[in-house]
Amino acid sequence: MTRPAPRPVSSHIDSLDVFAYTIPTDFPESDGTIEWNKTTIVIAEVRSGDTAGIGYTYADASAAKVISGDLREAVVGRDAMDIPGSWLAMVQSVRNAGRPGIASTAISAVDIALWDLKARILGVPVVKLIGSVRSGIAIYGSGGFTSYSLDQLQRQLSNWAKSGIGMVKMKVGRHPEDDPQRVKAAREAIGDATKLFVDANGAYTRKQALSLALRFGEMGVDWFEEPVSSDDLEGLRLMRDRAPEGMSIAAGEYGYDSSYFRRMIAAGAVDVLQADATRCGGITGFLQASALCGAYSIPLSAHTAPAIHMHVCCAALEAIHLEYFHDHVRIEDLLFDGAQKPEQGVLTPDLSRPGLGLSLKRSSAGMYETS
Numbered sequence: 001m002t003r004p005a006p007r008p009v010s011s012h013i014d015s016l017d018v019f020a021y022t023i024p025t026d027f028p029e030s031d032g033t034i035e036w037n038k039t040t041i042v043i044a045e046v047r048s049g050d051t052a053g054i055g056y057t058y059a060d061a062s063a064a065k066v067i068s069g070d071l072r073e074a075v076v077g078r079d080a081m082d083i084p085g086s087w088l089a090m091v092q093s094v095r096n097a098g099r100p101g102i103a104s105t106a107i108s109a110v111d112i113a114l115w116d117l118k119a120r121i122l123g124v125p126v127v128k129l130i131g132s133v134r135s136g137i138a139i140y141g142s143g144g145f146t147s148y149s150l151d152q153l154q155r156q157l158s159n160w161a162k163s164g165i166g167m168v169k170m171k172v173g174r175h176p177e178d179d180p181q182r183v184k185a186a187r188e189a190i191g192d193a194t195k196l197f198v199d200a201n202g203a204y205t206r207k208q209a210l211s212l213a214l215r216f217g218e219m220g221v222d223w224f225e226e227p228v229s230s231d232d233l234e235g236l237r238l239m240r241d242r243a244p245e246g247m248s249i250a251a252g253e254y255g256y257d258s259s260y261f262r263r264m265i266a267a268g269a270v271d272v273l274q275a276d277a278t279r280c281g282g283i284t285g286f287l288q289a290s291a292l293c294g295a296y297s298i299p300l301s302a303h304t305a306p307a308i309h310m311h312v313c314c315a316a317l318e319a320i321h322l323e324y325f326h327d328h329v330r331i332e333d334l335l336f337d338g339a340q341k342p343e344q345g346v347l348t349p350d351l352s353r354p355g356l357g358l359s360l361k362r363s364s365a366g367m368y369e370t371s
Contacts, residue, residue: 011048011080011121016072016110019043020061021368023331030147032173032203039327040370041335042067043360044109046117048080053117053355057278058305058328059105061370066106070094075110080121083114087284104256104281111282112308116355126283126356127349130315136348137313139306140197143326144170144186153182154189156326164344167195167321169223172212173203180215187219197223204228206235210242217244225250225274236269248272253303255280258288265296272320276303277312286312293318307332307339307358310347322347332358335365 022040029036042063043056057063074093075086090110094103119129141160144153157168170186172179179198187196198221204212209227216224224243228235230251240249252274255261261280264270275289286302286309293300294317302309302322306329313319324342332339338357340347350357 011051013046013048013076013078013080013086013114013117015047016067016076016113017045017047018064018067018109019045019365020064020370021335021365022061022370023334023368025327026330027145027152028147029145029327030174031145031171031199032201034201035147039331041331042105042109044113045360046075046080046110046113048117048121051117051120053113053115053120054358054360055109055112055114055116055282056305056308057105057109057112059109059278060102063102063106063109066094066097066103067110070097071106071110075114080114080117083111083118083284086114087111087281091281100256100260104285105279108278108280108282108285111284112277112356115283116358120355123354125349125351125354126311127314128351130283130287130312132314133317134314136346137310137319138167138321138345139165139324139342139347140167140169140195140321141165141326142169142197142199142304142323144168146171146174150182150185154185157186158189161190161194163342165324165342166193166345167197167223169197169199169225169323171201172198173200176204176208176212179212180219183216183219183221192220195223196221197225199225200227202226202229202232206232206238209235209239213239213243213247217247222246223248223250223272226253230254230264233264233267233269236264237267240268240271250274250301252289253279255289257281258285258292261289261292265292265298270298272299272301274301274303276305277308278305279303283308283312287316290316290318304328305332306347307336308356310340311349311356314349335361335368337361
């Protein structure tokens with residue numbers, strides 16, 4: 001019996017729209033190098049016929065201008081099935097504007113929207129469109145801002161630990177002389193069974209980082225993120241060579257393209273590479289980072305934006321966990337229906353919902369729209 005040939009799927013991208021929203025934090029926040037009291041999310045919406053896909057980035061509102069200009073011209077009219085072609089067209093369109101930075105965050109939002117759109121057209125979740133290797137991905141609770149009092153710090157981290165999250169992360173670096181006391185307080189709050197991570201956001205000098213790594217190690221810290229600037233590959237390599245046994249040196253969240261990740265890995269600068277799909281060129285760029293990690297036998301961790309990274313981390317062979325970042329959890333709950341909650345420290349995509357499983361709460365979002 002001759003089977004009929006499968007009908008080709010072809011869906012042209014009819015439009016690309018963009019929206020920017022700025023949401024105040026629930027408390028003033030700071031890390032080792034900056035302070036903030038609001039966060040901006042830029043949302044791209046691509047449409048093919050009656051089907052729409054959404055993607056987003058946490059970036060300055062100026063990313064919206066890039067999306068409504070060069071990127072709209074690059075993708076509208078293309079086939080929604082051909083994401084690599086659209087991705088390449090976007091990258092080429094910003095050549096003279098500069099790929100790293102704002103342009104890359106704009107590409108990221110649109111690329112994520114394209115994956116969401118294609119999955120919705122085909123009626124599958126994004127994780128199944130890519131192809132899953134695991135049903136869920138471990139998370140670590142992330143916050144512990146340097147602006148928090150010791151009581152706030154302990155309360156936030158202990159609440160995560162009590163909920164079943166087995167790893168938590170705190171910020172350090174604003175007042176290095178206070179950090180050992182703060183880390184000790186965090187350890188007392190979460191007990192010995194919960195893993196404790198610290199993130200300096202590049203605030204320390206090499207000597208400070210080396211000294212504090214030893215003290216943090218005595219308190220059971222086994223993840224030291226950006227102890228020095230992520231641009232200081234020699235300094236990161238020094239930390240990796242000299243840090244206590246069992247302490248991972250991590251960096252990479254400011255990577256905007258695969259060349260950045262390749263240089264960082266080739267320099268032996270990190271034990272764990274971090275990548276952020278909302279910065280590094282979307283899901284397409286994240287999968288490129290994952291392939292590099294596979295080639296160099298380096299584990300991969302996703303930076304923030306849990307509603308997106310949940311899908312891609314369940315599909316990326318090298319992924320070990322993702323950052324359940326306090327700010328982004330609040331924003332994704334506020335702006336989207338369908339944001340998943342962790343169970344016993346694991347995020348699992350809802351396979352009954354196509355695409356990313358998200359829909360924008362337009363009435364809630366409207367009050368935060370950025371002009």
